[in-house]
Amino acid sequence: MLAGGDQGGQFTKVLHHSELRAIEIEWKPIHSERRRPLIFCLRDVSALLSYEQLRVEVDRIERRRQQTENLNRALELERLALATKVMECPVTGLPNRRGLHVSIRAALKTQRENGGRISILFCDLNAFKEINDLHGHQIGDDLLIEIGRRLQRSLRFGDILSRLGGDEFVVLTMGIFDEGDALQLAMRLNDAVSQTWSVEDHTIRPSMSIGITISDDPDISVDELIRRADLAMYEAKTNSDQHISFYHSSIDKKVRKNIHLRHQLEGALQHKSMFLAYQPIVELDDRMVVGMEALLRLGAIAAPIATPSEFIPLAERTALILPIGRWVITQALEQLCQLRSQGSDVTMAINVSPLQLKETGLSDFFLSQAERSGVDPSWTVIEVTESILIEHPDLATSELRRLREAGVKVHLDDFGTGYSSMSWLARLPIDTIKVDRSFISDFLHDHRKAVVLEAMIRLSRDLGLGLIAEGIETVEQHAGLLAMGCVRGQGYLFGRPEPLTHSCAVPA
Numbered sequence: 001m002l003a004g005g006d007q008g009g010q011f012t013k014v015l016h017h018s019e020l021r022a023i024e025i026e027w028k029p030i031h032s033e034r035r036r037p038l039i040f041c042l043r044d045v046s047a048l049l050s051y052e053q054l055r056v057e058v059d060r061i062e063r064r065r066q067q068t069e070n071l072n073r074a075l076e077l078e079r080l081a082l083a084t085k086v087m088e089c090p091v092t093g094l095p096n097r098r099g100l101h102v103s104i105r106a107a108l109k110t111q112r113e114n115g116g117r118i119s120i121l122f123c124d125l126n127a128f129k130e131i132n133d134l135h136g137h138q139i140g141d142d143l144l145i146e147i148g149r150r151l152q153r154s155l156r157f158g159d160i161l162s163r164l165g166g167d168e169f170v171v172l173t174m175g176i177f178d179e180g181d182a183l184q185l186a187m188r189l190n191d192a193v194s195q196t197w198s199v200e201d202h203t204i205r206p207s208m209s210i211g212i213t214i215s216d217d218p219d220i221s222v223d224e225l226i227r228r229a230d231l232a233m234y235e236a237k238t239n240s241d242q243h244i245s246f247y248h249s250s251i252d253k254k255v256r257k258n259i260h261l262r263h264q265l266e267g268a269l270q271h272k273s274m275f276l277a278y279q280p281i282v283e284l285d286d287r288m289v290v291g292m293e294a295l296l297r298l299g300a301i302a303a304p305i306a307t308p309s310e311f312i313p314l315a316e317r318t319a320l321i322l323p324i325g326r327w328v329i330t331q332a333l334e335q336l337c338q339l340r341s342q343g344s345d346v347t348m349a350i351n352v353s354p355l356q357l358k359e360t361g362l363s364d365f366f367l368s369q370a371e372r373s374g375v376d377p378s379w380t381v382i383e384v385t386e387s388i389l390i391e392h393p394d395l396a397t398s399e400l401r402r403l404r405e406a407g408v409k410v411h412l413d414d415f416g417t418g419y420s421s422m423s424w425l426a427r428l429p430i431d432t433i434k435v436d437r438s439f440i441s442d443f444l445h446d447h448r449k450a451v452v453l454e455a456m457i458r459l460s461r462d463l464g465l466g467l468i469a470e471g472i473e474t475v476e477q478h479a480g481l482l483a484m485g486c487v488r489g490q491g492y493l494f495g496r497p498e499p500l501t502h503s504c505a506v507p508a
């Protein structure tokens with residue numbers, strides 16, 4: 001600006017072209033004791049401006065204004081494109097979690113101004129991971145696109161569908177007034193999704209679990225609404241025939257309890273604060289103990305912290321059953337070794353969960369642990385439930401076959417509670433069936449159960465399979481089973497599950 005330097009100079013600045021205001025600034029050195037001082041003079045020269053000067057100045061300002069405007073417009077377009085991109089799922093083109101948050105915030109604002117209810121339907125595909133594993137991620141992605149289309153087609157005007165990621169879709173709607181409406185919509189979504197879908201040579205029948213929350217509270221947070229629908233979805237996955245559940249406050253309690261139990265389970269695994277209790281399996285005629293079943297207990301011996309029916313399903317769902325199951329195998333085999341070294345000739349039955357059987361390598365682990373503990377595999381028994389043998393026959397049977405080849409016996413646990421197809425029995429790689437306690441507790445009063453039980457005893461004998469009656473609690477049941485020709489049994493009448501030192505005291 002001070003182009004003239006300390007020799008002095010001058011220029012004119014138009015301050016405001018529409019009002020024709022301009023000033024002239026002049027500066028020159030003054031003579032003084034101090035070093036090179038400058039003096040500035042400001043004069044109003046508006047009246048002296050030429051038309052030409054003004055036109056040049058106006059053009060310059062207009063050009064600058066247009067440049068700035070263009071730049072702003074480009075920046076705004078870029079910002080919008082970016083916002084759309086970050087709010088959109090790249091696979092399905094549906095709004096993503098961020099987009100859903102924006103929509104829910106808008107719905108809450110509308111609710112605050114006009115009232116009404118907001119409903120969130122949290123949809124999660126069942127067994128999507130298995131579809132991905134089996135058919136690959138490309139087919140998994142194609143299926144997600146198809147599911148997105150099917151859901152979109154089933155919605156009404158104004159309903160908003162988004163994909164949160166993974167196999168989770170969320171429907172936001174303000175057009176639902178009660179649970180009946182919501183249930184109808186959820187059933188329509190489930191119907192649409194569960195139509196078969198063919199791709200390449202595969203036919204897939206997808207299915208979905210839906211958790212629903214309906215809220216008339218405009219002050220609820222977006223995260224809380226999504227959390228409630230998510231919790232209800234978990235409930236739908238585990239406890240509902242229809243695979244549809246509504247959020248209610250008891251779910252919160254249950255989830256908190258499960259989280260607490262999960263921490264306990266992880267803690268128990270980390271600090272080895274678990275123990276095995278052993279329940280005898282006896283010959284029914286003389287009550288001689290022929291085997292022990294190792295049963296996992298959580299906590300200290302004096303103070304177990306949860307029942308197996310509480311923590312086993314949770315351990316299955318969280319896959320904690322895998323490390324826990326390995327601990328059980330190692331522990332039970334070491335204790336079997338001790339029992340044998342004390343002169344006992346009992347066998348040791350170890351329960352194996354479906355998840356353990358689904359993971360290849362169970363037989364390798366089991367046999368290596370047996371060798372390490374100095375246990376002959378023929379002294380051991382694996383107990384499995386039939387669901388795993390029916391749902392994953394190839395994997396389960398190959399693992400079981402390896403174990404049986406090494407001498408391990410296989411017991412089919414809880415027989416009579418699942419599919420219990422008699423024709424299956426001949427084909428399964430098993431040695432013995434364990435008849436579920438529900439038959440034993442009822443057969444004395446329920447004629448039909450008695451008939452089925454008798455048929456099971458006869459059939460197992462004809463097929464060359466062993467049979468163990470579970471849950472024998474009374475002398476009447478014991479006598480009845482003996483009369484039917486049942487040979488082996490287990491139950492409180494002969495011994496409760498107890499730690500090793502007590503189990504040894506069971507009369508042989």
Ligand SMILES: [Mg+2]
Binds near residue numbers: 293
């Ligand atoms: Mg068992």
